Amino acid sequence: MKDLNSNTPFDVEKVRKDFPILSRTVNGKPLIYLDNAATSQTPQQVIDVIVDYYSNYNANIHRGVHTLSQEATDKYEEARHTIQKHFNAAHAHEIIFTSGTTHSINLVANGFASFLNENDTVLVSALEHHSNIVPWQMLCEKTKATLKVIPMTSEGVLDMTAYENLLLLNPKLVFVNHISNALGTINPIEDMIQKAHLAGAAVLVDGAQACPHIKPDVQALDVDFYVTSGHKMCGPTGVGMLYAKESWLHKLPPYQGGGEMISDVTFEKTTYAGLPHKFEAGTPNICGGIAFGAAIDYMNSIGFEAIAAYEHELLEYATKALNAIEGMQIYGPKTNKTSVISFNIEGVHAYDLGTIVDKLGIAIRTGQHCAQPIMDFFKVSGTARASFCFYNTKEEIDTFVEGVKKATMMLR
Numbered sequence: 001m002k003d004l005n006s007n008t009p010f011d012v013e014k015v016r017k018d019f020p021i022l023s024r025t026v027n028g029k030p031l032i033y034l035d036n037a038a039t040s041q042t043p044q045q046v047i048d049v050i051v052d053y054y055s056n057y058n059a060n061i062h063r064g065v066h067t068l069s070q071e072a073t074d075k076y077e078e079a080r081h082t083i084q085k086h087f088n089a090a091h092a093h094e095i096i097f098t099s100g101t102t103h104s105i106n107l108v109a110n111g112f113a114s115f116l117n118e119n120d121t122v123l124v125s126a127l128e129h130h131s132n133i134v135p136w137q138m139l140c141e142k143t144k145a146t147l148k149v150i151p152m153t154s155e156g157v158l159d160m161t162a163y164e165n166l167l168l169l170n171p172k173l174v175f176v177n178h179i180s181n182a183l184g185t186i187n188p189i190e191d192m193i194q195k196a197h198l199a200g201a202a203v204l205v206d207g208a209q210a211c212p213h214i215k216p217d218v219q220a221l222d223v224d225f226y227v228t229s230g231h232k233m234c235g236p237t238g239v240g241m242l243y244a245k246e247s248w249l250h251k252l253p254p255y256q257g258g259g260e261m262i263s264d265v266t267f268e269k270t271t272y273a274g275l276p277h278k279f280e281a282g283t284p285n286i287c288g289g290i291a292f293g294a295a296i297d298y299m300n301s302i303g304f305e306a307i308a309a310y311e312h313e314l315l316e317y318a319t320k321a322l323n324a325i326e327g328m329q330i331y332g333p334k335t336n337k338t339s340v341i342s343f344n345i346e347g348v349h350a351y352d353l354g355t356i357v358d359k360l361g362i363a364i365r366t367g368q369h370c371a372q373p374i375m376d377f378f379k380v381s382g383t384a385r386a387s388f389c390f391y392n393t394k395e396e397i398d399t400f401v402e403g404v405k406k407a408t409m410m411l412r
Contacts, residue, residue, distance in 0.1 A: 010306045016391050018043040018298075029361025032396045037181050037340050037387035038365050039231045040212055042295070046234060049294040053287040061286055062260060062277075076286055079293025080276070086296045087226065088217045089243050093275035096249075097289050100240035101208040102131040104227035105175075107242055107279060108204055109135040111252030112173065118144035122173040123166055123201070126152040126377065127180040127187065130370040132206045136175060150176070152377060156183045156332035163192065167199040174203045178210035182371035182385070183332030184315075184340030186210075193223055202248070208232050208240075212389065213311060213338045215304040218243050230288065235295030239288030242279070249275050256281040307390045311339040314388045314397065321401040325408065331378055339388035342369070345404070348411045350384040356407035362400050 016022050019041045024031050033041060053075070059068035061076050077092075084092045098104045116122070116139065124136055126149050140147045148166055151159045158176075174196040179186050193203045204225035207216055211228040218226050225248065229240040244252075254261055254272055258281035263271040272278045299307070318341055322328055327346030344350060354366035367382040368375045375382055386400065 010302070010310055010390075012310070012391065012393055015302065016393075018045060019391055020044055020047070022391060026361040026363070027359050032360075032362045032392075032399055034386040034388060034392065034396070034400060035363045035365045036212070036389040036392075037209060037369075037385065039237065040234050040389055041391065042236065043234055043298055045298050046236070046291050046294045050236065050287055050291050053290055058287075060283055072286055075290045076284075079290045082293035082296055083241055086215065086300065087243055088219050090219060091246055094243055094246055094249065096242040096244065096276050096279045097284055098227075098240045098242050099238055099285065100229040100231070101206060101227045102135075104225075104240055104242035105131055105204065105206065106135045107255040108225050108227075108244070108252070109139045110255050113139055113142050114253055115251075116140075116143035116145040116172060120145040121148055121169045121171040122146070123148050123150055123163075123171045123175065125150040125158055125176040125187070126373055127156075127158060127183065127185060128175065128177055128371070128373075129181050129206065129208070130372070132175050132177060132204075133373070136173075145172070152374075155334075156180070156185050156374075157336075158185075158187060160188070160191075164195065167195055167201070170199055171196075171201045174201050175206070176203070177206040177208070178216065179207075179213070179338050180332070180371070180374070181209045181340070182369040182374045182383070183342055184209075184337035184387075185333050186336050186338060189223070190221060193221055197222065209338070209340075212299075213304075213308055224248055230292035230295060233292075233295050234298055235292045236288050239285045239292045241292070246275065249279070252279075254278055254281065258282045260284075302390065310390055311388055314392055314394065315339040315341070317394050318386065318388065318397045318401070321397065322404065325401075325405060327408075331374075331380075331383060340385060341387070342383040342385045344380060344383050345408055348408055350382050352411050353384050353404065353407050356410060357400070357403040360399070360403045360406075362403050364400075 021041050057068050057071040059072045061073040080095050081092050083095050089095055150163045153159050176187055178189055189205055196203045202224040205223050207226050207228040212232050224245055226243040231237040260277050261273050261281040263273050330343045350366040354364050365385045
């Protein structure tokens with residue numbers, strides 16, 4: 001496996017050495033971590049950045065004249081520029097640091113409360129994580145706007161004919177994930193954004209599941225809002241980003257009030273700071289933001305084309321092996337998906353399966369994956385989900401499949 005951006009071979013064993021946690025054992029067995037769609041593991045290169053921050057320049061950023069504050073501020077703003085470059089935003093101030101994807105979505109939803117009324121319609125896809133459903137429901141409750149759902153098909157993809165018909169309602173907003181966390185479906189967001197804009201709608205894309213696998217270009221997509229989380233991209237928890245076009249950031253009101261987001265404060269009137277600070281009230285997760293930038297640097301050092309190609313190999317290998325198990329049901333599309341396999345086995349409860357393979361040192365996710373509408377669509381209470389990352393191996397998949405077979409024999 002080679003990185004298509006270079007002549008350097010992709011060496012998974014070398015990559016694995018960057019992740020200290022992969023050398024530990026669980027229940028006396030080597031850890032096999034297949035819950036990457038929930039959170040990825042963190043390489044030593046990022047851990048070192050976190051330790052360096054707290055060891056050498058921990059200080060509150062912006063406005064401080066002392067050396068530590070200036071050093072921390074420089075590192076934090078360098079990380080913003082790293083994120084800007086990675087997503088190809090036109091301006092660094094279009095990158096808003098948040099606590100994660102959920103925070104980013106709520107920031108936008110709160111802002112649109114000023115623009116919607118009972119005559120307006122907004123569209124959400126049937127493939128969404130709860131964090132890209134509930135904030136919009138709350139927005140519609142507040143504004144009396146109507147929430148319509150873009151339906152999915154039995155193959156686990158969006159019904160694009162139905163989407164085009166819904167656009168005839170002239171919605172103000174469209175919300176869709178780039179990739180489904182429950183099924184791995186890659187949504188046709190380029191086409192969806194273009195059609196939404198022709199109908200006069202703004203588009204927010206939830207990129208939390210996409211960004212570990214592909215490199216979105218927000219300008220090429222012409223997307224209005226794009227959100228993601230650092231912990232999905234080998235970074236720490238508690239930090240994420242909102243990309244928004246500059247024009248929208250000027251229109252939206254601040255999400256929270258406090259320090260940093262102000263220009264002048266009197267008891268009569270407060271004026272707000274310019275971008276991006278208008279949306280970054282209070283002391284931010286300084287270390288998290290710096291580490292987020294370091295994580296993006298780390299993933300780019302490997303190469304996203306190499307990551308995508310290798311993970312596709314893992315997906316095909318695991319899918320073939322799991323499909324050989326009697327009673328196996330894999331949900332979602334067979335093609336055009338990333339490295340997520342959501343499945344059930346006839347006569348076996350997903351929770352019991354996950355508990356047994358954990359005894360073998362194998363970490364998978366079981367349940368509804370914060371996507372209850374998808375589970376309801378397939379008429380299941382939940383699924384088992386194995387999700388792969390570029391540090392996983394085919395040998396780990398072999399052990400996982402054998403574990404699933406053992407668990408199935410025990411539970412039937």
